[in-house]
Amino acid sequence: MITEPYFQKAIVQSNQRLGSSYTLLKLKVPKKIDGLPGQFAMLRGDWKYSPLWARAFSLLRAGTTPSFLIKLVGEGTHRLANLRAGDAISINAPLGRPFSIPARGRRALLIAGGVGAAPLFFLLNHLVAKHHTAPLVLYGGRSLEDLPLAEKFSPQVELMIMTEDGSAGRKGLVTSFLDGILKDSESSSLYACGPIPMLKEVSRLSRQAGTPCEVSFETTMACGMGLCLGCAVPSSRGGYLYLCEEGPVVNAESLDWNRIA
């Protein structure tokens, strides 16, 4: 069940650097976050004006010690990565629409690109805990550096690692193996999160194979809670959908990929 979001002050419990460009941020919140896989949080350190907005991150884990996988990209993520245990932070969560859980007997295929592994990792743990059919995970990135969660997957999961430079797993793109996998596996449901070119290809292949597909999409968000209408994404029905409330998880068919650069 989707619960109402709550805005609260939290404390950083730990902030663990994973390689040079990722950090695993764990918080301690006064009020438990009943978040579902695919939902997100808006996080902001206790700073005055810079950066002004909170930043959106998929929940890696919910509860009273929610955690987040953060890729260091700009000023906001660097400042968050520099927070230390005990520092104050505000959190607005849970926000947005979660993944839909596959029907019993349907196998989940999870396609993760880089930092896009975060929401899928949460989904995966949920499926394993609820004894769903063992999911298959395709996890890819540019190099080993971009697979910070690779060691953390449950051993019960069938995991395929791929890197563009061949530094880990097979060499290639996650999508290059998907076509064959989709042909061999009936009654599966696809879940994907990663860079836009990857999501475009996943959605094309899923449509071709007639496999239902949900993607966790990303765009600039100012508020994350349906106030500003800043996060417009081209909709396949014409016009736009607002990713913070109608996403971040959307059916791949609901986006107009031709209008997405």
Next chain:
Amino acid sequence: MKPDRLTVHLGRLTLSNSVMTASGTAGYGDGLARYGDLASLGAFVTKGISLHPRQGNPPPRVVETPAGMLNAIGLANIGLDRFVSEKLPKLASMGVTVIANIFAESMEEFGLLAGRLSETPGISALEVNISCPNVSAGGMHFGQDPRCAALVTQTVRESAPHLPLIVKLSPEAPQIKEVAQAVEAAGADALCVMNTIRGLAIDIDTRRPRLANVFGGLSGPAIKPLALRFVHEVSRCVRIPVVGVGGISDWKDAAEFILAGASAVQVGTALLSNPLAPFQILEGLRDWVDRSHGPLSLLIGSMKP
């Protein structure tokens, strides 16, 4: 309404306190209502409503800038009919004081909109947008010229004679004081000072503007000193009350606007990163007024020379 130290009069409109939301920063209220009691605010100002629905501008629509942001939402809205049938009843059931922000592309449309809303129960006042920087027609150009601004004011006034009327001014008018006086003479109950001011941000890697609309309205703490100056200037050249807006993030900012001459304030960009901001600002203002041992009305425009 039980009068207390925070009660404020904006012409014919009496509010329980001086804190409102700024148009376009909290939609139609349902999102923000999850975080606080909208009925506790002086008023809730809706996202700009037009006669017909509008999709808004293509993305990217927002970009963060130093101590501020640019937005070019393009007045995306669900249109008058859906606002009245779907959104207004929810606000009314919560006991919220609703100020409907309206904009149109022609005088005729302004008249039709105001007329329809004047027959709609649950609306406490109209705020007329003659100052949106992000649409080619029906936005800022109405607010640039005193005669044109007065004509819009008069049109809305005549179409909705019983509704208190606030007119939201543009900081880009060459002579904002003349626009303010013309709008006052045309029958506005209050002025809202100010809307965003156009800015630009460029991605140096692609050499493209960061917004699809190229320009966007600058808001947030970056514009606070400018907004304070306009509130100060405008409030001294008209007799009607001024609602101050521009970069208010905490009660101290709000207090500055009151001292500069604002009778009420609107909170916008701040609530995008802290949905509790308007409620916290209200509490802070209440404490400030209590410490000053007088009603808030005595603090309005009381900046010392």
